[in-house]
Amino acid sequence: MLREGGYAVASDARVQEKASIPDIVIGRLPVYLRTLRLLADDGREVTSSQELGEHLGISSAQIRKDLSHFGEFGKQGTGYNIDFLCQQLQKILNVDRIWPVILVGAGSLGTAIANYQEFESSGFRIVAVMDEDPQKIGKPIGQGLQIGDFADLGRSVADSGAQIAVMAVPAHAAQRVANELVEAGLNSILCYAPITLSAPSHVRVEYIDPVVHFQHMTYYLR
């Protein structure tokens, strides 16, 4: 069974623009893409909605229905060509390119995110890591970056053309940082702080909070 865990506050304007396809379907596409790429890495060339469904714990009918919003990707009886479906999903999700991402917060979590190896192959590159702590500014981080001064955010956005930011800052600083990100023109924020942000409707915010997942799991425990 595929279950929804995290949550996001989305742009009304953008949702209307693509209103025909439920957002919950869009949320599953990256998981399909990730799974197909792992199959491709294993040298596989063809798969089926049945196989994907068994792997992901959802019904093959759901997968076929989700994909049918975007076209015909497989033939009855022959299944999906994995490379082709990967390419199509990358196009649909707009990750047939590299998106620059600005990371705010160079603490323990920010350092882990800066070191994460999976972004570049998935369509993302952290182009700047910013912090307010003078002890951190100027130090090396991640793959050949140097921690920048968060006060220079505007220039960093202008230089990189970034639309996406990741926030790895404490909860008490998160709303203020988010306000500055929005002010600087960023419109997509992934927030690791355990807080729900206020943001204008053109800004999409998604959240990662391990406590939300833990507490969801303990509901079912005794």
Place this chain on the structure above:
Amino acid sequence: MLREGGYAVASDARVQEKASIPDIVIGRLPVYLRTLRLLADDGREVTSSQELGEHLGISSAQIRKDLSHFGEFGKQGTGYNIDFLCQQLQKILNVDRIWPVILVGAGSLGTAIANYQEFESSGFRIVAVMDEDPQKIGKPIGQGLQIGDFADLGRSVADSGAQIAVMAVPAHAAQRVANELVEAGLNSILCYAPITLSAPSHVRVEYIDPVVHFQHMTYYLR
């Protein structure tokens, strides 16, 4: 608008046991609890479904409906007593206690998770951090812990009574590690590796993958 981002493969058995309440409702309760606790930290004593709804970007009707599965927590016109509702949600989510958690993987991300300060106040304590790397085993990590040998997992589970594990290991190791966690008797896994795990139906797995969130956001970008 409250949107669902992550996903989880859940135990069929446990779902049936509590089948009357949709899992998607359970997934929102930790967010309500987090928000109420932030209001309490601000010295607030009473709130309303309207205020919570505006803060979280969902309708007040949805919040009232979600909470009504568990009883009557507020009165028309007077709203919710924040402390009382927090206590009730903690009971419902079984976090009116501290759950021991075993963390596997003491790399950059594992170190960040071990250092995270929010677990204890939310009902969780990381009681062991385990790795297979002899270079890491024995080194201090987190709050007064020492990295243990993953080979000693069984003893660690027996000593702590842990049911919950967090995996901060690379994708290529994740399935093998998950198999050992299940073998050792753990039944709830939060997986940070970018992979969908195979697990028996009595094991609940939830996932955190920033790429899934990024790719969800870029669908709406141009």
